[in-house]
Amino acid sequence: MGRQPCCDKLGVKKGPWTAEEDKKLINFILTNGQCCWRAVPKLAGLRRCGKSCRLRWTNYLRPDLKRGLLSEAEEQLVIDLHSRLGNRWSKIAGRLPGRTDNEIKNHWNTHIKKKLIKMGIDPVTHEPLNKEAKAAENHISETDGVGADSLEDNSSTPTENCDNSSTPTENCSSSVGSNSLDKFCNDESLLSSLWMKDEPPLIDASWDINIPTGGETCNGISLPSWEENCAWLLDCQDFGINDFGLDCLNDIELNTMNTLEMADKTVA
DNA sequence: AAGACCCCCAACCGCCGCATC
DNA sequence: TGATGCGGCGGTTGGGGGTCT
Secondary structure, eight states, rough: OOOOOSSSTTTOSSSSHHHHHHHHHHHHHHHOOOOOOTTHHHHTOOOOOOHHHHHIIIIIIIIOOOOOOHHHHHHHHEEEHHHHHHHHHHHHHHTTTTTOOOHHHHHHIIHHHHHHHHTTBBTOSSSGGGGGHOOOOOTTTTOOOHHHHHHHHHSSSGGOOOOEEEEEESGGGGGOOOHHHHHHOHHHHHHHHHTTTTTSSSSOOOTSSSSSOOSSEEETTEEEHHHHHHHHHHHHHOTTTGGGGGSSOOHHHHHHHHHHHHHHHHHH
């Protein structure tokens, strides 16, 4: 017997989300938190697959998301992490507060890849392109390696991952012929903060408990403020703050919103 | 002005790992 | 121990918008 599809294909809507659907999903999660995604569509009154709801929330609606292009620092961080982890976008995203794996993956494919090629660096191996032919010859004989896995375990420093890799993408980037990347890799304070043992996943932190107040930093990258994150939602012409059914917010959340509103008025 | 082309990114698809029974 | 359910991940796609001719 085959596996059941993740959702009942009949009557399930696909394609771009409407403002109305977003509202429903936001309302539901603000009220109930993130629980069983499969049940979310039904409980929230959405004709969507649970998977689709999860994706929409994590990639677009989550209030702790940073929006806009990746900064130079973030880009360099992505490059470095990719050289160590390969295409494990969720792991990479976990090191970039406010960024999603989808966003990083997209940015990699549309911007960074081209940039690296232009710089003469192979985006897969992070080796200089003219070395690729030689590297390919030698690669077959390289079978053992722990680089990325040991990184995931946070059991060693980055420089300790440089010896062997099971795949080209997991090679240490120390040999990359990019001055800026080398400079970045040699930023000990930044890197040490990235590879700290027992460091909790950044992205996985509960957004509704630790609402960033703005100006905070993580790994040297500034976190978005609650205000900034709400702004884009509130700017949507189709629905304003009340349309989200914010009456379902708890006191803390409402206080936060009120404080921000007051601050807005003060600044204005 | 309009058609062709390109770029970007939100969303989908299929697979995998883990938990549970 | 295998079947099943679920969440999560990474690859891919398609459509909208921008640019070029």
